[in-house]
Amino acid sequence: MRTPLYRLPPLFLRIAMMAVLASALWLPGVTRAALPASVIEKLALGETEDKIAAVGEVVAAADPEGLNFLLLLLDGKVQTVANKQAIIVRDGKAVDAVTGKDIAPPPEGAEDIILNNRLRREIEAAIAALKLVSADRTARLAAAKALEGGADEGMLPILAKALEKESDPEIKALLLIIQASVQLKSSDAAVRLSAVKALAGSSSSSTKTVLLAILEKKGDEWAEPDAAVRAEAQISLEAVERRLVTGQRIGQVFSGASLGSILLLAALGLAITYGLMGVINMAHGELIMIGAYTTYMVQNLFRAHAPGAFNWYLLAAVPMAFIVSALVGMVLERVVIRFLYGRPLETLLATWGISLMLIQGVRTLFGAQNVQVENPVWMSGGVELLSNVVLPYSRIVIIGFSGVVLLLVWLALTRTRLGLFVRGVTQNRAIASCMGVHTARVDTWCFGLGSGIAGLAGCALSQIGNVGPDLGQSYIVDSFMVVVLGGVGQLAGTVYAALGLGVVNKFLEGWAGAVIAKIIVLVFIIIFIQKRPQGLFALKGRFADA
Amino acid sequence: MKRRHFLKSFTVGAAVASALSLGALQPAYGQSTIKVGVLHSLSGTMAISETVLKDVTLMAIDEINAKGGVLGKKLEAVVVDPASNWPLFAEKARQLLSQDKVAVTFGCWTSVSRKSVLPVFEELNGLLFYPVQYEGEELSKNVFYTGAAPNQQAIPAVEYLMSKEGGAAKRWVLLGTDYVYPRTTNKILRAFLKSKGVADKDIDEKYTPFGHSDYQTIVADVKKFAAGGKTAVVSTINGDSNVPFYKELGNQGLKATDVPVVAFSVGEEELRGVDTKPLVGHLAAWNYFMSIKSPANDEFTKKWAAYAKAKKLPGADKPLTNDPMEAAYIGIYMWKQAVEKAKTTDVDKVIAAMAGQTFKAPSGITSKMDEKNHHLHKAVFIGEVKADGQFNVVWKTKGPVKAQPWSPFIAGNDKKKDEPDGKTVIAK
């Protein structure tokens, strides 16, 4: 197990919880008592209301055995036989939940217990409450965070107990807020007033929810009868909202950067094939798609042959995506595109034909439906910056990845022999040829490089979006806009254009909605090109009809 | 020169291969066949959803043929590809009706494709079976709607979320792709919510363009809105955009226990491309789920798995069935029964014979074609997403629900007739 630095997905969280639990069982002072049969029966066989009542009983008893059972229940390990017997099924072995006796062989026709959201919420809150007294700090913190907004009166005793024991300031602060949010329902106005004051320190959106509920007016009657409490609630609400707004700003900038990094990845390959070589490659999107499908294939191989290393399939998928897309690109260059150099508009038509064929080819091979590319565990979930800003790991990784790809491309173009040749050939083909550069071969390699980068983009995109035959179509127009806006032949321009468009788009989207934002961006590009026909960063020098 | 040869032989090879496969689809039965049109997009943006409908229709046709066909004649499928291009839908419909002279057509997915072919079917008096849930507000004598009308899907789902069991939601985000189905559904839902005492400020209606793939802002907005009280999201996001939407939901930590999302366009097939573990507990409302336990469904899923394997369909390693597939399947069998009752494929007589047809549907109920309004009576199920991409049915209606193509929640619809105009009365 890795240390749970990340916010782990439920499955892992549960395993972690069980490990913690196991240690908790041997803590001194905690009595080990089997769960009463009546509670188990209610949990497993009762109606929803019975189940909820039973969950309350478990919390009230603060019984570790109960925690254990709730975890199993949530995990779908508890089943029922003929609506009479509750059993626990683990690793193909069944145990009677009440008596603890083995049942071999496992009974036929055991049915899952179906939990709906309401039950799941109750059980999760109960688990969190029970874990507030865990020995492990991380587990307590996670439990406290999970309880924000989910606690009820039944949990007050356990909260008090936890507060008494808690020494960690961060958790303690959280617990106080949780306690306060429960105390809001107290019948004593003084308790409510102090609770409302305590809530001012929260930065959670669930606190905003409860504060808003206090300030609500139904007909002529206020939800909160005491005016002093209401006034204090208003003050607390503003404090909480201020923090939330900061969070939203950060979130907006982040999502802009994330969109920008995606645009950059999608456009970087095009910046080479189109920017440097002048090939209008309408099949660029399909090379991205091929990269995504390669990732899918690698994922399947890992799942079939190396399930243990599944979480690291991306490490193999990245180079594979590059290689496959690069190969496809090089084949295209050899077979079609090299005959069309210097006729950019005709390349457009031919590559359009190629893109149609590639789309239909993938559709025939893999089907018209999307395929599933699973995020590795370390890319699921996100880091919680503030309670209302979660930065998804997948997007953080992609931002970093695009930076690395950019660096590598820059190195390849400026520090390698191929890069030197490429620059030479794009600047003056005839002279480069005279100097002994095999220009045709350089073209092929260069096109392969651009295509390979498209493959990398596909690999990254597979982690956040659809993987289907039409994947590339949605990026091709945007990619061209980025390259043209940045200035053909300029990597730096592409970078600025991608990030700029990403951030501007996201800010406009928050203000005017997705469609209008996109339209404004397109109109902006059209106007911008009027002003600077060569893009942000024009190549210096004089060019006749280019 | 070599390349030229390669291209040539490739083209010829492809042509021969496709001609052969086409030959397999259309055995030469001569005059003793009944032609049946299949009008689903096999390329373009809608291929993702429609291809399986074509396959399930062909499967049903094979089944019927294996049992001797209809009226002693085999069915012959005429498959065309309208390529997700709406004018092409109308052109192909005209071709099927006037050139191929098909007795019936099974097809369309999007509302716009249906609207595009509708005038053609009405002009040439054709017969269309439309298998997808849709917005209602339409009733044509030439169309049988085997998918759900809004009251057979959307309203029960919202009622469920309002109930204590469903989480007692007080605030609503109505989130959809900007086209007619979400717009209509949300209009109906807004009226419905208002009738239940939900204030306008507690309803947030949002639309995204087709193919929208960046849901960061939307999910952040939902979070913000949800801070104002117990919130549920009603999603009518169109097929392809769902994957990025759900991925974003999962990554930003918006759990179903906090803000449940109920979707009307997300089924087993749409979840194929998603890692469903973070989505456990989000909901979908349909008239059929693959996980429904019934003998008819066992048979249906088994037949589909065998068919997918035999035809080497893509995705046959994980054969999935979904609601529109069930609706398509019901449609073709009901048509067969109606033809047998009418003893002819004459459109007007078949339309008359369709009234009151029943079929033991895979969803476990006996679906009935309404005597008048050309819609099926269907049971409504609400399912929660499981970790394996299937659904747990957490709620269902007591029995089949009659469709209301003219939703009572839209002003002026109370005066509408629950029956298409211009039906020919056939003397019994």
Next chain:
Amino acid sequence: MRDATTARAGLPLPGRPALYGARGWAGVAAAAGLIVFIAPLLNLAVPAGAALHLSDYSVSLLGKIMCFAILALAMDLIWGYTGILSLGHGAFFALGGYAFGMYLMRQIGLDGVYKSPLPDFMVFLDWKAYPWYWSFTDHFWYALLLVVLVPGVLAFVFGYFAFRSRIKGVYFSIITQAMTFAFMLLFFRNDTGFGGNNGFTDFKRILDIPIQTPQMRMTLFVITGVVLIATLLLARFIVTSKFGRVLTAIRDAESRVMFSGYDPLWYKLAIWTLSAVLAGIAGALYVPQVGIINPGEMSPAMSIEIAIWVAVGGRGSLVGAILGAFLVNGAKSWFTVAFPEYWLFFLGAIFIAVTLYLPRGVVGAFAQWKARSTSAKAAGSEPAQKAAA
């Protein structure tokens, strides 16, 4: 433009060639006769089922393709003759279609689903009155005016700024693509007031005459055919004129044209605007015949396809453009039925093959083959047989 002509009146200029030779005119007349007399006869007078009957399906298909042929001619003028590749002609086409579609929607009158004077989609959005830009669209002539004006003014403004900034080549193509993309997004919005994704459908009548009748279909077919021939003659007139020769010169060497004292801006702007207007007219003819107009026509892919029709037929050749529209769309119609699962392979392969092996399109290849065979015949030597074989 005229200044340029008079200023150089003293120079010996080549005379204006005839529009067509005798054979050319015969071809045009034959086409006109076919469209105006033979087709209606075969469709309306010959009973269905007879061998010579022209089915309604064929009429609507041919009518649609003729609209595309007009569009292809418009594209050929700007791309084939002036060297400016527009990837935004779909927008002009669709705008013309929408302009006429507005009139068709008004003609539905009270026959919509909601029996309201507003179109169904407006009733649906709870709009109580037509927005301002729908004013007067119930007048047929005003609608026709819009068909010409909307694409024309848009193209003029767009072109003026673009050509003034000397945006050329690929840059121009990309911003026209951005334009059509922006329009598509705008029209997809239901709040824009053009029916969103569904666009306009379910037309009932034109000039109070029902639209879904064979007679009306034939009338539209004939009108489209006549417009197509008129467009062809107009385009021919332009490209054989001095104006046309300047355009060709701009295509081949714009700098030299400038150095010779011409300002390419107005030449380009004129042909660009004309081309957009023609595209709009094609769109207006298209809508009543296919019965639907929606933003899908503005997708970048559609605009690329227009260029492909011209490329397949042969750019820089007017007949080629028409031929290309017929070939590609005919192939599409046939392939989607005959090989529904594989047709994209064929279509893609055709595009690649044409650009690689027929850089001047089908017409160019035919001319080349003819030139080769006649020159070989003249020489009376062996290669003649080879070429013929």
